[in-house]
Amino acid sequence: MENILFEVVDLESPYHALLGRPALAKFMASTHTAYENMKILTPNSPITVVGNYKVSLETASAGSNLAESLVIAEEKRRIQTTVALAQSSHLNLVAMSSPIGGTAFKPSKETKDIMLDPAYPERTVRISAGLREA
Structure with missing residues (x-):
């Protein structure tokens, strides 16, 4: 014994x-x-x-459904947390109006606009004013 x-x-x-x-x-x-x-x-x-195979299969299926619902609930919680963080950080950004209609970041240093093609003067690229010519 x-x-x-x-x-x-x-x-x-x-x-x-x-x-x-x-x-x-x-x-x-x-x-x-x-x-x-x-x-x-x-x-x-x-x-x-x-x-008992039948009882084993039934309880395993119920356990699987419970685990799946817990995983889904956790994923929803993480998504909500991520969305809340993204929204709060978006509100704290200093933004300016973009010509396309969205928002863009304000540059931290002085910049200058460089024309890409003289035939299309509206097409420009903004670069740092401190860059040297190559």
């Missing part, structure tokens, strides 16, 4: 008991997860513990 310390939890699970490797080794148990059974050697004859 061997004693084993374990905890009982009120949780729907496809497993009736969770035994670690030390417990399985102590009882010289042999498990087969596909057939949902476990055999333990005794002096008289082996003890066979058999699981």
Whole structure:
């Protein structure tokens, strides 16, 4: 006779008991997860513990649905946090009106506009005024 310390939890699970490797080794148990059974050697004859495939499948499916809903809830929370951070940082930006209609950053240093093509004087590039010619 061997004693084993374990905890009982009120949780729907496809497993009736969770035994670690030390417990399985102590009882010289042999498990087969596909057939949902476990055999333990005794002096008289082996003890066979058999699981119920139907109950196991139902509880595993319910557990999977619960896990999926928890993951979705966490993703929604992260998205809301990210949106709130983006909105608060957007409000703190110093913006100026852009010719396209959006907002643009104000440059931190002096700049100058360089015309790209004399045929189209409205097409310019803004560069730092401190750049040297190459």
